[in-house]
Amino acid sequence: MSFQASQSTTSWRPAQNQDFRKGIAGLGLSAPSMGGFFDKDRTLPMYKDKPFAPRRTAPRRWRKPLGILGIFTLILLWYFYYSPGLPAWKGADSSDRGLELWKWAQSLESAPAKGPADWDARREKVRDAFIVSWEGYEKEAWGYDEYHPVSGGNRNMVKGGMGWIIVDSLDTMILMNLTSQVRHARQWISTSLQYNQDHDVSTFETTIRMLGGLLSANYLSTKYPTLAPLTDDDVGEAGEDLYIEKATDLADRLLGAFESPTGIPYASVNLNKSEGLQSHSDGGASSTAEATSLQLEFKYLAKLTGEPEYWNVVEKVMEVADGQRPEDGLVPIYINPQEGVFHGNNIRLGSRGDSYYEYLIKQYLQTSEQEHIYKEMWDESLKGIRKHLLAFSKNAQLLVLGERPSGLEGSLSPKMDHLVCFMPGTIALGATGGKSLSEARESSKWSQQREEEILISKELMKTCWATYKTNPTGLAGEISHFILDSPPVMMADKYPIPSLSSKPKELPSISLPLTTQDDGLEPWRKDIEIHRMDRHNLLRPETIESIFYMYRITGDEMYREWGWEMFKSFVQHTSVVEEKQSKLSPGDVGTISRIKGFTSLDDALTIPAKKRDNMESFWMAETLKYFYLLFSDRDFISLEDHVFNTEAHPLPRFKPTGDLKTGWERKPAHTS
Template sequence: MSFKHPPINPSLSPRPLDNNYWRASQSPGPRLGGYGLSQSAGVSSNLNTVFSGDRALPMYTYKDKPYFAPRRTGPRSRQSKILYGGICLFFLVSLWYYVSGRDSPELSTKAPTDAQRGHELWTWVQSLENEPKYEGVAQKNIDWAARREKVRDTFIVSWDGYEDVAWGLDEYKPISKTGKNMVEGGMGWMIVDALDTLMIMNLTSRVQHARSWIQNSLRYDQNHDVSTFETTIRMLGGLLSAHHLSTTYPNLAPVSGDDDLYIEKATDLAERLLGAFDSKSGIPYASVNLKKSAGLPAHSDNGASSTAEATSVQLEFKYLANLTGEAEYWRAVEKVMEVVDDQKVPDGLVPIYIYPNDGSFRGQNIRLGSRGDSYYEYLIKQYLQTSQQEPVYKEMWDEALMGIRKHLVTYTKRARLTVVGERPSGLENPLAPKMDHLVCFLPGTIALGATGGIPLSQAKKSPNWSQRQDEEMLLAKELMKTCWATYLVTKTGLAPEISYFRLDQPPFMMHDVYPESTAATGNRKSEQQDLPSVSETLYPPGDERPAYEYDIDIHAQDKHNLQRPETVESLFYMYRITGDETYRHWGWEMFKSFVRHTAVAEKDTDGSSHIVGFTSLSNINDVSAVTRDNMESFWMAETLKYFYLLFSDRDFISLEENVFNTEAHPLPRFRPVGDLTTGWTRKSRQPESTPPQ
């Protein structure tokens, strides 16, 4: 999940040349913000068939803590050996890095320059119009490794464009070739967020460059308020993931330097973020001043925090607690979950705002889009992160998923697309037929919850497998089709920010289909039954337009595309879990649409062109690609990472060993010990009995 932060500060000076640039501002500043269907030729006609208070900061440094025992890739003697050799290697790598045009990790192989790679990518984009028509999973002998390399090339062009003109800045505009910081001094937004993607793609020289910048320039003592949530999932999560990958997968982009760099930076940041949790209830404030480690309530919404934001910082702080033995991190985020659950919301569905002062909810708006989504995502992921040692989160996930099926799942009028609607005025009031693109995290998360991340064929052999998991997997598949359909209905092949759907009146709900199913009771044990499928109703007899085109309504204000990752994220999970190549094919078509319509190209002196970057779109139904001149950090941190993993072998950064946070940063599964345990129990959900008269 990713929220777009609004522009804040005016453009600052170009890339700084010394560390003084990173001195903290002495005046407070604004926070980090919260946040085309006829298909183009050659896509629609061929893809349709697939639908069958201030806190004092510690005065010691991280290494001063006696319990610190970092995980290393080699013996400690390595530290002394790299003092001289590492310095020499760094300068040699840096020299080679710039002279060679940023080659691949192998010194003996010269990589293309930025312009060459951009030219090759542009030539490939132009050839897409002549590509053989898509024939679904019937295609044979597909070179997925080659397709993965196309994603890698796209990432390199995106990264190098940013590096050339906006290095160290938080925002990047690839058309105007400008950048700016979100707060004075910057946050390392682009570099830290994309660092683990660099590692996963084995881009060694670029990792070395990014690491050197982090070591020498990155500071988190700015006298500004920043988003507690965004800073946690992107910056803290990015640093922790870099530590995890560099120590667990030492052959991925190996570089020289202090093994403890990322964990030390993460710990400094976490200590500052803890001030956000110093509310009366323990619910974190929406913002925090990093220099003072002081939480600040939101300026809007009567000071309420976003429920999703308050409950989507647990994976990061729990992993840090496991690394350091510092139970304070663990207790702070566990307390949040206790306060939320103590509200005893009906059927596990939480309103999207919560007050830090007393932990009560604001309003009754129930949705799985913005401000609601990752609450549900982090329920099942907390359970998996701690190796199923915290069953309370599995219980909360199961309850919430049943509530989703009971109150929010409905079907479109003609194609019977499965939709997760919203209840803006509470569960007893009308359903709104609206889905943010953010909701498309859900298919993959449902599949992850049903199987625990292991292959479906293996999971179904478990004695604990039941009808309920079968229904969950079917629901995941149907929701995946709906998310895919929002790409098919546009002229660019890219989904809008929000989609609306045409429903029956009254809406046809899941519990109308199977009133005795687990969606309503949670305990049905009967014969195998499928959920309503779009496969038989996609093409009404004698109608030239596919049925789903009639069902999806895109409003003018929602036609933009911000390069969001949620649909490809779910495709990644669905492929890894089911093994169905269909999801890879859908992902490939999506990837081609991104490259074709969001590329920023420049003319060469010889009249040819080369791609220099990628940008958000203003209108997904305008094939002339009206752009927004902005490349989101999650384009590199999430979207391209998930494409790369989708086209990789399923054992690469496996789901069995890793849990991805809501910004796509992989963190390890572990078994908590000592004080790192669930420090609370759920209150009874049984209604209190009435005393006899």
């Protein structure tokens, strides 16, 4: 498919001229004096039609020494700022944050600090953790898709790499105002990133991480030009063209995944051939969550470029999925791209099911609440979740969001993946539309049903927090199981559906408090089981994501404190510490410890925690981003003006116009 911009949109177009000023601004040197030194590793092409600034003439006797000095200065600048693999923090950010972070982590074992919380200082600690993570990646794995911080190893997923960690982390660096790090990443994207690999990649992961990352970087660099400002293009421009050009190239290649008989995307796609590939397992079926969680990215790209095909292909997916009118809005976790029908009966909001529901409400919010069909689908699914999946634990009445592996007629499995913990925040987001709870309650549209949604979000948030709080490390395992009554006490059985006509009133908490005592025999702890194979922690973001939403919406400082406790646990137990010999004083050589990065855990239930050797890209793209936003002002990247894709890449809300519309109607529903 060829790419053409609409006449009303030109933000994607490359700059007509290029002023190559990076690293030499203010030195009084013009580009010709470089003698082509930067041609190979320059950040962007040096356009030939850009006139160079006039050379500043020095007295003849000083010209040669000044020229030598200028060249030497430029070499140093290139070495410290642009040489691939060198830490971008050399120069402006030269303090050893790894050492300082390690010292701070050691101090956490002493008595907790007293007095009011300094949220700005706490946010800076998160920023420090990001910089340390990024520095380790720059030093040991620059350009590679995988980073193994314990061994210092690295690996690409496909030949040449996909920019997995760099692109996924890019908008976090912009939000944190890390200019030199963004510059280094942008240089690599310009000179090394390509999407013509003759290899299959995940349609879903490539869309949410790579396409979402590029689109978000494009948006943030233009909407917030004072964050990590770069001057790579024309004067006054933020240099957004690089990101959108890469994004459209990638999107055009991803379109091949949608060329199935039904329009349901194949699980994988060969980017070189733009050819979709069926899954090698599950009878060739695609994951339902993956097929239906591409919409935010492609719809925003359609709005940005004026190209309706990006919109239409992902809208077709939703029409086919909803056309089966799943019972009570709950969908099986597989869908077949050949026949366009759901595969199997397994219903869950964990892996392969989760973001289907997330993108229902977020598509509605992304389009400025214009596409009402998605709000209808969301409300229907939420009622189905309430009816079939929400139950109470036996001892503390923790609210549990379980699974139905054999369909809605089968038994409830009291199992919650960590992935399910995106749901508390998403429910609260759907209830208020991103507004503060106090403001939403003033609306004439506020109802008792919305009050119950807030209660559900609070109770599920407490359950997710309990899976962290119950473990010695303060970090959750990958999967938690819960002890229920037999038969389980379902929310639908215990609480009637709220009346729409009654006057809304706040509902009291249901579960017991998460109190602690010396013997560790609190009722809520007895309700949680973590099986041996489920003890690993992958630095996942879902719980802190929901805590972020809950704080932004309710304004309750308790959620910020929960987030702070969680962040400290990550620093204490997932950090990778290196020791080096250092000269402490004249004649005195000792060992200095510093944190060089963070890694996943094999076991979050033991101290010291058993470490894996892998840092997933979502650690920097999502987990640390949500911590940073949690400790920031509420209006910074506001929920009223943005939606976050399922990889935490913020995109703007907009009003769809012209050909950008749903264009289909729902079939009659199946209910039980």
